[in-house]
Amino acid sequence: MQTNIMICGVGGQGIVLTSKLIAATAVSHNVPVMSAETIGMAQKGGSVFSFLRLGDGIASPMFPEGSADILIGFEPSEAVRMFPYLKKGGKAIVNTHPIMPVTAALTGSDYDGADMLDYIRRNTDLPVFVNGDKAISDIGSPKVLNMVMLGAAVATGLLPFTLGEIEETMKSTVKPQFVELNSKALRYAG
Amino acid sequence: MHKEFLMGNAAIARGAIAAGLNVIAGYPGTPSTEVLETSAKCNKDGSLYVEWSVNEKAALELAAGAAYCGARTMVTMKQVGLNVASDPLMSLAYIGVKGGMVVLVADDPGPISSQTEQDTRTFAAYSKLPCFDPSSVQEAYDMIGEAFELSQRLETPVLFRPTTRVCHGYASIDVRDESEYAHNTPEGFRRDPSRWVIFPRLSYNAHIRIEDRNVKLSDEFSDYSRNLIVPETDKTCRKGVVSHGISYTYVTEALAGKQAPRVMKVTTPFPFPEKLALKFLDGLDEVLCIEELDPVIERELTYICGKYHLPVKIRGKLTNDVKNAGENTCGSVAANIASFIGLELPAAEKPELAPELPVRPPVLCAGCPHRASFFAVKEAMKGQKAVFCGDIGCYTLGNAMPLDMVDTCLCMGAGVNITQGIWHTEPDTKCFAFVGDSTFFASAITGAVNAVYNQADMTLVILDNSTTAMTGHQPHPGTGHTMMGEVVEKIDITAVLHGVGVKTVETVDPLDLNASVETVKRVAAEKGVKAIIFRSPCAVIIKPEAPAVIDPEKCTNCKRCIKALGCPGIVLRDGRAAIESSLCTGCGLCSQVCRFGAISVKGGK
Numbered sequence A: 001m002q003t004n005i006m007i008c009g010v011g012g013q014g015i016v017l018t019s020k021l022i023a024a025t026a027v028s029h030n031v032p033v034m035s036a037e038t039i040g041m042a043q044k045g046g047s048v049f050s051f052l053r054l055g056d057g058i059a060s061p062m063f064p065e066g067s068a069d070i071l072i073g074f075e076p077s078e079a080v081r082m083f084p085y086l087k088k089g090g091k092a093i094v095n096t097h098p099i100m101p102v103t104a105a106l107t108g109s110d111y112d113g114a115d116m117l118d119y120i121r122r123n124t125d126l127p128v129f130v131n132g133d134k135a136i137s138d139i140g141s142p143k144v145l146n147m148v149m150l151g152a153a154v155a156t157g158l159l160p161f162t163l164g165e166i167e168e169t170m171k172s173t174v175k176p177q178f179v180e181l182n183s184k185a186l187r188y189a190g
Numbered sequence B: 001m002h003k004e005f006l007m008g009n010a011a012i013a014r015g016a017i018a019a020g021l022n023v024i025a026g027y028p029g030t031p032s033t034e035v036l037e038t039s040a041k042c043n044k045d046g047s048l049y050v051e052w053s054v055n056e057k058a059a060l061e062l063a064a065g066a067a068y069c070g071a072r073t074m075v076t077m078k079q080v081g082l083n084v085a086s087d088p089l090m091s092l093a094y095i096g097v098k099g100g101m102v103v104l105v106a107d108d109p110g111p112i113s114s115q116t117e118q119d120t121r122t123f124a125a126y127s128k129l130p131c132f133d134p135s136s137v138q139e140a141y142d143m144i145g146e147a148f149e150l151s152q153r154l155e156t157p158v159l160f161r162p163t164t165r166v167c168h169g170y171a172s173i174d175v176r177d178e179s180e181y182a183h184n185t186p187e188g189f190r191r192d193p194s195r196w197v198i199f200p201r202l203s204y205n206a207h208i209r210i211e212d213r214n215v216k217l218s219d220e221f222s223d224y225s226r227n228l229i230v231p232e233t234d235k236t237c238r239k240g241v242v243s244h245g246i247s248y249t250y251v252t253e254a255l256a257g258k259q260a261p262r263v264m265k266v267t268t269p270f271p272f273p274e275k276l277a278l279k280f281l282d283g284l285d286e287v288l289c290i291e292e293l294d295p296v297i298e299r300e301l302t303y304i305c306g307k308y309h310l311p312v313k314i315r316g317k318l319t320n321d322v323k324n325a326g327e328n329t330c331g332s333v334a335a336n337i338a339s340f341i342g343l344e345l346p347a348a349e350k351p352e353l354a355p356e357l358p359v360r361p362p363v364l365c366a367g368c369p370h371r372a373s374f375f376a377v378k379e380a381m382k383g384q385k386a387v388f389c390g391d392i393g394c395y396t397l398g399n400a401m402p403l404d405m406v407d408t409c410l411c412m413g414a415g416v417n418i419t420q421g422i423w424h425t426e427p428d429t430k431c432f433a434f435v436g437d438s439t440f441f442a443s444a445i446t447g448a449v450n451a452v453y454n455q456a457d458m459t460l461v462i463l464d465n466s467t468t469a470m471t472g473h474q475p476h477p478g479t480g481h482t483m484m485g486e487v488v489e490k491i492d493i494t495a496v497l498h499g500v501g502v503k504t505v506e507t508v509d510p511l512d513l514n515a516s517v518e519t520v521k522r523v524a525a526e527k528g529v530k531a532i533i534f535r536s537p538c539a540v541i542i543k544p545e546a547p548a549v550i551d552p553e554k555c556t557n558c559k560r561c562i563k564a565l566g567c568p569g570i571v572l573r574d575g576r577a578a579i580e581s582s583l584c585t586g587c588g589l590c591s592q593v594c595r596f597g598a599i600s601v602k603g604g605k
Helices: A015-028 A076-081 A114-123 A132-139 A142-155 A163-173 A176-188 B008-018 B033-042 B056-068 B079-095 B120-127 B137-154 B200-222 B245-255 B274-281 B296-307 B330-341 B369-380 B394-399 B414-425 B437-453 B493-499 B513-524 B560-565 B589-593
Strands: A002-010 A033-037 A047-055 A068-073 A086-095 A128-130 B002-007 B023-026 B049-052 B073-078 B101-106 B158-160 B169-175 B228-230 B239-243 B262-265 B286-290 B313-315 B386-389 B430-436 B458-464 B504-508 B529-535 B570-573 B576-579
Touching: A002 A015, A002 A076, A002 A086, A015 A033, A015 A047, A015 A142, A015 A163, A015 B002, A015 B169, A047 A076, A068 A076, A068 A142, A076 A086, A076 A114, A086 A114, A086 A142, A128 A142, A132 A142, A132 A176, A142 A163, A142 A176, A163 A176, B002 B008, B002 B137, B008 B033, B008 B101, B008 B137, B008 B169, B023 B033, B023 B056, B033 B049, B033 B073, B049 B056, B056 B073, B056 B079, B056 B101, B073 B079, B079 B101, B079 B120, B079 B200, B101 B137, B120 B158, B120 B296, B137 B158, B137 B169, B200 B274, B228 B274, B239 B245, B239 B274, B239 B296, B239 B330, B245 B262, B245 B286, B245 B330, B262 B274, B274 B296, B286 B296, B286 B330, B296 B313, B369 B394, B369 B430, B369 B458, B369 B513, B369 B529, B369 B560, B369 B589, B386 B414, B394 B430, B414 B430, B414 B437, B414 B458, B430 B437, B437 B458, B437 B493, B437 B529, B458 B493, B458 B513, B493 B504, B493 B529, B504 B513, B513 B529, B513 B589, B560 B570, B560 B589
Parallel strands: A002 A068, A068 A086, A086 A128, B023 B049, B023 B073, B073 B101, B101 B158, B239 B262, B239 B286, B286 B313, B386 B430, B430 B458, B458 B529, B504 B529
Antiparallel strands: A002 A047, A033 A047, A033 B169, B002 B169, B228 B262, B570 B576
16 A cells, blocks of 8 residues: 655754654554655755655555645645645645745735635545644644644545654654653644 | 665765775765765764865865775766866876775756756776666666676776666665675875876887777676676567666656567676667667767767678667657656557547646755845846846746846856956946855866956855755855864855955945945945845755735735746735735845835844
């Protein structure tokens, strides 16, 4: 069985770390894993994506459009940007909180994410919308958005891992004093 | 043997170390940088010598010297770095090495973060050096050891050229335990002028030997297990597909579970495995070559068909069946194959057109001192005829609006010479060359010497943020740190410039706007070659100050702060300029740009 996951958002949101955490969980459960992501010019504030593939018989770290089982969008417009990769009937998990492009002030953009969410609603069945802004304020740390999104993705049952298994990996990768906070975030939307 | 999830570049480093690597040198460049960085991280006992050299040429020459002593050496660079290192490499191909030397050159189809789409496989044929082209992270790990074996056995440097998707792809792969590592003890330099001193006679003899070797190596590569033919599953199909590198994995995926044509994978593009290709071509009518960058395989197959009078039509980039620029994707390759073998692709449902997406172009970071430097020069030169030559680094982003301060950018270190060419042609122009500190050491010092010697009139602007920021903050000669963890004396840019005859060299903090503008006006007014060093650390590596604060009482909403600077730390909120406190570093530039004193920072300049 193969699972293709597209994780996308804006640089600085913890996209790459999320991908790494799933990958590390896969390695510890002997599930073959490959990934590819943007590196380089996309600094803070740029579009960032990570292709993540789990399972046997995978040749390439990237997959074609229309073949992601899950799209985890950390930002509405970034979810739409990578939306073509989601397969028909695939699941979209999207943070509803928009991030203005850093150039918006210059161009006078009035982007607020609403059109993006409508688009996702119209073009996919039962998307999972996560109010990431409320989540991080409820939990009390802006740094755990990625764990909230990951928790919501795991809760769909489409990843080949349980929340507990992801949590085990998380415990071995974050500092002890942050374990509780991250556990709380993982379970927030689950 | 155990499993690890590794980036391609880390896998290459780990594979090289497992193969007994003794010395690694390089110059940072996307997508190659992590090979050397991983080597340094793995070098806990210091038994490996690791250095960021001043440029690729220096790195290659150093690695050659170590290899003359019997060390296993690797030199790392991106494809354009090979242009810098090509002088020693072309000659080294004739001289050869002893210990085993791999020249790792990462190519960048797209290009994603490079100036060119050059193909190191073409360079391999030009330099007559064997070349390895890995298609996956696992293959890169396994094959780097084989590259060292071949290099040592044939006493020649070899090229190893992954592309971005292999370099930056990750996979869970089988890696060797430390107990399984090979170790190489260099025997030391053995004096032998007939071997190590290049002269025309030696080169003539070496040339004969190299051509002969490459014919034999082509045969050897025809039997190399990584060059392979995947038999057709559709026995009626008289077509074939050839690919290489990451594109081969796209081919594999496109044909998975289908009635497939015969497929060949070319892992050593030079010397080309001709006998294997003949076996592959046997009985085929048509072949599609799916390649990134140059049509290397396509040309070889076309040549082979001519040489052996084979009635096989070779298609690819040269026949416009595959696009001739940019990178391939799973999707593009699947479409190429489908139209070649006459497969119906599942009719793509026309998805609803997406709403207009916000653009997120790369910009200078909030608090980046380069923004301040560019702004100061722009202010100082207002109303004067001036040209601003840029260079390679983060500061190329000074081209974006509203700064708009990069008129030219060509290659590393070019700006300082280009500006002289402009001045000699248009002497009434104030000519500026902007160069970063790492690029200055890598390739702008000779340009400064040239300017002084040839009596140019120009201002050299050094944007000194005390790091190599673009590629992820590597140390360089001006930082006082080495990759072996030593703290060493910093090489002083001012002293270097004085040393080569630049008499006026002024240093100023770009975040002090008035002082900067005054300095530029004063220095640029002088005749001859003069330099300004804008010194302020990269905003990403320093602890930010408290964010700036806008006083709504004083703010007239003129938006000058936004329109002049284009800093991501200032956003529009409800139509008014506001500080994005998650990004603002409190650099204070905007507080100096505001004409109403509405913006303040702690400690405010």
